[in-house]
Amino acid sequence: MRIPVSWLAEHLELAEDTSAETLAEAFVRIGLEVEEVTHLSTVRGPLVVGRVAEIEELTEFKKPIRYCRVEVGGTPDAPDSRNIICGATNFSEGALVVVALPGTVLPGEFEITARKTYGRRSEGMICSTKELGVGEDHDGILVLPPGSADPGTDATGVVGLDDAVIELAITPDRGYCFSVRGLARELSNALDVPYRDPAARSVPVEERSSRTVEIRDASACSRFVFRRVSGVDPTAPTPWWMRRRLALAGIRSLSLAVDVTNYVMLELGQPLHAWDAAKLAGDVVVRRATAGEKLTTLDGVERVLDPDDVVICDDSGPVSLAGVMGGATTEIGADSHDVLLEAANWDPASIARAIRRHKLPSEAGKRFERGVDPAVAPVATERAAQLLARFGDGTIEAGRTDVGEPSAPAPVTMPLALPDKVAGVHYERGVTARRLNQIGCGIEVSTSDSGVGLVTATPPSWRPDLTQPADLVEEVLRLEGYHTIPSVLPSAPGGRGLEETQLRRRAVSRALAHDGYVEVLPFPFTGQDTLDKLGLADDDPRRRTLSVLNGLETERSVLASTLLPGLLETLQRNVARGQRDLALFHLGQVVLAEEEPPEVPEVGVTERPSDEQIAALHAALPAQPTHVAAVLAGRREQPGWWGKGRDASWADAIQAARTVAEAAGVELTIAADDLAPWHPGRCARFQVGETVVGYAGELHPKVVEALGLPKRTCAMELDLDAVPLTDERPAPQVSAYPPVLLDVALVVDESVPASDLAEVVRSGGGALLEDVRLFDVYAGERVGAGKKSLAFALRLRAPDRTLTQDEAIEARDAAIDAAKKHFDATLRA
Structure with missing residues (x-):
């Protein structure tokens, strides 16, 4: 909304030295956003x-x-x-x-x-x-x-080059501020200066109608006013002062009749439409459109109407898309001498839908979809008729059509001290009543049976947003000034810091980031189609989802029960934009619905829920455990002079899980498994004790194809809440003594999992065996049919001395003996 300062000043008793910046600061102080202040005095010289x-x-x-x-x-x-x-x-x-x-x-x-x-x-x-x-x-x-x-x-x-223009961003709840009338009233409240309401004009009583109007859908139109001006000179120019104000407000001058309607709209906030009365056939009907009806609007486009559209009709059918755009058949032209001025009050939701449906945004529609004061319609038509008669040499005909009965605002009652309680500020006596009276409310002060002071405010017709005590509190606080509310930070109790779960989350995030994974925040919703592409079985618990009532997208309207859909979508998007080598992770909550969700109790908003109701609400919530997941694609190690590089594989996904477990201070038991969406032969299950905490491996080729992912994409997901908390989170230990590095290759049956063999080697080596790492797997003629060779790199070190060769060999041999005992392993020659 752009508005000249001189126009606002017409309705306020401002000091002569009041600058545009002062007005802008006043707007900001009472909660309106000022985007720009433009001074017009940029001309220098004679x-x-x-x-x-x-x-x-x-x-x-x-x-x-x-x-x-x-x-x-x-x-x-x-x-x-x-x-x-x-x-x-x-x-x-x-x-x-x-x-x-x-x-x-x-x-x-x-x-x-x-x-x-x-x-x-x-x-x-x-x-x-x-x-x-x-x-x-x-x-x-x-x-x-x-x-x-x-x-x-x-x-x-x-x-008028000594003027300035203030541009404001008006929020949807303050439609009355799309006018000089509303903005001047706001400045009057902010600066505590007298205000002259431009709508406070005498409207002559007209006992007969200028034209018959029938409203068939009262929910679509609550008031409809016609005023007729005849003998208008269609060539009469718009006066300069009016053209100037329209131009500064961002509206182009077209003709006197159109300019007058736009001017009154800016002044009073009531959009008007000018009809050529000679082109209007018969009586006027306001109704919803019927399916298949058509209307050619002022822009020359023939539009197919929707049954939800509100239309104005004469004997020929629809002649205007109400609140959005008039019809071409009744347009004011170069030969229009008989002008019919229309001011109506339309249902905001219907107008908003029509604007978006037909892609016809306009200054009038912007006001209608936010709500227009129904009481100002007769004043607006009278003001426009007077301007047309004055500058177009027209005659205001006797009679006014005024049909419809707008509903009166409902009174709102609240304790007088409620603003003080909400803000934590003790306001002076009478502040609440005075501020509510300033915004136009009718005030009645009373006392409850318990002796509490009450105020009953009847909102003005231009404030349909005032419907509950919280709205009245907001008005008092913003007019008193948000800056008067002290900002006090609560003191933190001593001896408290991050919770154990928070510390673990941070440790896990740091560990994965240190390993080269990039944290992302994917979309928290998914769809059943995505779960189908993941190959989940019909009885898979991850298919039990909860739908949101106001989903942002129809295709993704359920809360995610696994982190993989969002992560894989992020991976696919990055691949589509040229990224090939990716390692992403996310740490967040999933929602696991029960087979039979419990009943959610209904809780009102007028008072605090009881402890029983709060407990029932908590009980009705689904499980929302914290998961950590990672996905990999492309190369894990880049090629260069140092080597050929290496593609990401299922082993990297398993290592990501180990990284998480190490950061959480627990040991994972790893075993082969078969669970969608992973490849049956390349899927690992993780357990802590007897509890299954997650899976990792290479995704199934069908899943990769269905989701459009790179070949051999790998993924890992762990239920972090299922991992027990421990105080033994790893801390860096730096030894001053050198390690002894030894390699050992063991031949075992091909069914022996490498992780099981590594665990036996680690336990057999004792305290001196610091690390065991698998670096090679071989199966072929040299080891025999049904056998495989697993080569491990052993790192041995003592915390208090330098190991001797004999001590290192003894620990290695103990590890080999353990492997022989458990898996009948033999050393590979």
Whole structure:
């Protein structure tokens, strides 16, 4: 919403030195967002009013060129004249214009000089509104009203270049601020200055209707007003002051009738529509459209109407899409002398849907979808009729159509001290009643049976958003000033820090990030189609999901029961944008619904729920454990002079789980398993004790194909809440003694899991065996059929001394003996 400061000042008793910045600060102080303050006084140098004394038409050029003698000062007997070349043709001799004399600098640092052009010497420039920076019209120059100023007068004040424009971002709940009326009232409250309501005009009583109107759907239209003005001169120009205000507000001048409706809309907040009364056939009906009906709107487009659309009809059918755009058949044209002014109050939700359905945003629709004051409709039509009669030489016909009965706002009662309680501030006596009265509420103060002071506020017709005590509290607090509410940080009790679960989450995140994984925040919703692509069985617990009532996307409207869909979608999106080597992880909650969800109790909002109700609400919540998941694709190690690199594999996904377990301070038991969406032969199950905590491995090829993922994409997911908390989280231990590095290759039956063999080797090696790492797997003729060779790198070290060769060999042999005992392993020659 753009509004000139001078227009606002018309309705306020402001001090002469009140600046635009002061008004902007006042808006911000009471909760309105100011986007920009623009001062128009960017013209430097001699800018004066001139009178065109003589025009010479230069016909030797392809386009119209005029050589004008313009009086720019002096006396009537001895005028100071300048000769100026001008290409505009919208003025005649005797017209008052704005002249930029040599030395003037116009917006855009355009300097005016005397120069020779078109074979004549031009001593200045006759300006258009765009060149002055007060409009967008560049087709013709600005012609001032006769008698508005004498030649030679400084044009800055005449044109309004001493004005400023404030641009505000109006929130959806404050539709009344889309008008000078609403914004001036807000400034009056913020600055505590007197306010003159532009809607406080006398409306003559009209006993008969100007035209019959029938409202068939009262839910779509609560009030409809017609006012007729006949004998309007369609060629009458819009006065400069009105065109200027419209231009500064961002609205282009079209014709007097259209400009008047736009002007009144900006002034009072009530959108108007001007009809050519001669083109309207018969009585008017307001109703919902029927399926298949068509309407050609003012933009020349034939639109197929929806049964939800509200339309205005005459005997020929729909002639206007109510609240959105008028119809072409009743448009005001160059021969329209009989104007019918319409002001109505439409259902905001219906208008909002129609705007989006037909892609027809407009200034009128912007106001209707936020709610318009139903009481101002007769005032708006009367104001517009008076302006048309005054500037278009029209006659206001007797009679006004006014049908419909808008519902009165419901009173809201609250304790007088409720704003004090909410803000934690002790306001002066009478502040609540005074502030509510300022915004237009009718106030009644009473006392409850318990002796508590109450205030009953009846909201004004322009504030449909005031429906509960919290709304009234907000009004009191914002008008008193949010800056008056102290900001006090609660003191933290001593001896407390992060919880154990928080510390573990941070440790896990750091560990994965240290291993080269990038943390992402995927979309927390998924869809049944995605679960199908993951290959989950019908009885899989992960298929028990909860749908959200207000899902952002129809295809993804259920809460995720696993982190993999969101992570895999993020992976696929990155691959589509050129990334090939990816290692991503996410740590977050999933929602696991029960087979028979418990009944959720209904809890009101007027008072605090009881402890029993709160307990029942908690009991009705589904399980929401914290999971950690990772996905890999592409290369895990990049190629270079150091080697060929390595692709990510199922082993990396398993190692990611081990990294998580190490950061959490627990040991994982790893075993082969078969669970979707992993490959049956490349899937590992993780346990802590007897509890299964997760899975990892390579995704099934069908899953990879269905989701459009890179080949051999791998994934890991652990239920972090199922992992027991331990105080023995690993801390870095730096030994001052050198390690002894030994390799051992053991031949075992091909059915022996490598993880089981590694665990036996680790336990057999004793305390000196610091680390066991599998680095090679071989199966072939050299080890025999049904056998495989597993090569391990052993790192041995003592915490208090340097190991001798004999001690290292003894520990290695003990590890080999343990492998022989458990798996009948043999050393590979």
